Amino acid sequence: MSDWTEQLPDAAAAYLEGRRLDEVECIVADLPGIARGKAVPASKFARQAYFHLPDSIFYQTITGEWGEAAGEEGFIERDMILKPDMSTASAAPWTGDWTLQVIHDAFDRHGEPIPYAPRNVLKRVVKLYEDQGWTPVVAPEMEFFIVARNLDPAKDIEPMMGRSGRPAAARQAYSMTAVDEFGPVIDDIYDFAEAQGFEIDGITQEGGAGQLEINLRHGDPVKLADEVFFFKRLIREAALRHDCFATFMAKPIANEPGSAMHIHHSVMETATGRNIFSGPQGGETDAFFHFIGGLQTHLPAAVAVMAPYVNSYRRYVRDHAAPINLEWGRDNRTTGIRIPLSGPDSRRVENRLAGMDCNPYLGIAASLACGYLGLMEERRPSKQFRGDAYEGEGDIPRVLGSALDLWDEADALHDVLGPEFARVYSIVKRAEYEEFLAVISPWEREHLLLNV
Template structure:
């Protein structure tokens, strides 16, 4: 092996297993969570320490257009320095040749982290926790749909044809038979994950037709965000192998539940190794309640991060398993903030508001920044909700425009995430929102064309 392959994680070394690496994919996440970067021959990758990409990748909208720079400056697209983080190196098991993928760190020419980069935003939050002597722990849950191929955007998305030859129409949550209908896709997800060194806690059928939930282990926020970033790629590839699509849209199918990325978070005292949310007797601590209060007070200001598209707000409707409230409760899935049953050392808060369409780095950062402010401000939350919180009044912005207004006006959030990131994120999202508002939908043509 050459020197650079000695730095690879064991799973990547096992994948190579004495074979020659043909290609390396050098990846970063843009604001949407889309993988950007370069692919190059492995021999060339081994001879260089870094490569360059223009900072304009963070001004690109989901449609491929570009937002204007927030400060009104000309768009000169200076290069950023991308350096491989070898701890993230993984196999690309769906390619014909031996290929590896590596997430890269992003800095400017002075060696400072580029503040617009989503992975750097999350790293900044981790550092803020660590300065206080706290180690944040997260565990994401990924919900997504396996759907029939859809190559005409004017046609609705429908469930796939399952193993039985029938379309997967059952809405049987936790049904093993439902999972078996698209078992070949699930088998490839397991195989790809094993080759990449990714750990899956479990896969279950969710409430929608063709909807699946994949649970990940708990751990370091950046590591887990990297894993979600990788999982989205491998799940899409597994579905394509079987003539179907995997979609992470928040609400891909009418009259079906939306897809969430629930985020469990706890905090550990770095000196003692004990949970910040439990005292010596196992009782809930003031910090536990402060963390919940931070989520209640600041989540409305970060909804633009956890619900980043107009489609995201179609998930926030009553009676479709998506909480639209900021209530908290113990083992109560109707609340936006749920405290699962656990032993004291594993006590955590589950944020059920983020959609699966959010950038994993930014969705996790959004939860962390709210909890951090709660720990610093030491306020108390509202009393626990013990009943059905679905009937509670709406407490979060319900449109992209309102969410962006709240995001831009919250000084504490802007300061902690960095004004540079917040400015470019808002510019990109307003550009996307403006473009969407120029589209006339089939509903408008059907009901307004001749009736108004």
């Protein structure tokens, strides 16, 4: 590892040019997508080919409790071997010294990938496409809210104060004036992204009060998931610099739209670079319809991964910019599956179900898995939906418990994502759900205490 700086991506090398690197953050995403790892001096990183963390980090709930997912040998917290992927080396420009972040991959003592490490789950799915001679391509859209600092969980979340001295206004979608209200925060987001070598395709104001969307350019699923993972952290850091919070909760403010991570999909023939969704004359192929059919068939069971928390299901509200069913339509934002306007070469399928609160590796993996199963099973979709899909029936689970029941029965999906991942995920998520059910909400105290 003595020459490891020669492996740095261009952006990381440019960030360090003429400077002395102080520290390297060795990180891995856990099930919720939180960065876990160790910060080590640069000199020590140069001497180490790997480091260790206990496998129990993947058994933790979002509250820091534990799911009983350790398996037959019990909760012995066996060490994993974490090896750096130097292509992910990226600046941490908000730190007080010169620091790099490096994403690591998790292996067991025999060199086998840890099956429930989220990045490994996504790599597994991508490999299945590659085995068929295909290259999957994705483009995620990130929605989030910039909100006022909230130090009391009992207090409602409120929009941040803009430059004008007024709270951010709702229902100002695509307003440049609304974007200008967040100018200093957005400036830091751009600066941090540039230092990290990320290309932003655009930032827009969404329909919620203080809600923004960042579009990323299409590309390799693992690389794009890495970017979303990094972006969540840099956006939070940019907001904190300006005395506000960035939140990726699916539904942080009642009566406002929720935040999604829409995922655009296309699939290329690896040998030719041809989009398999388009035929020689530019028409839609069987593969295009099979991919949609796979999403319609398997997404109900995958919702537990794309909507991983009890709050996630508050987003699926009729007429609130989130789907309530799995209809598909062309250039129709009321359907769960949308076919955007595009030419034959860029024909793609947009999955509008995933929430911004999902782990990006797992959300993208689950979406690709559903499409893959459709391709392999040659699934046909329902008839194209025309009109307002909110007038149709809902067919998405409305609570986490129901979603987990569907997940537990989804053997085909488990085979693609990995049976051991499916087992661990279910146990951890059910532990979280039980924690939530033990909490008495303000609504219950207000309406039940003296009335029932």
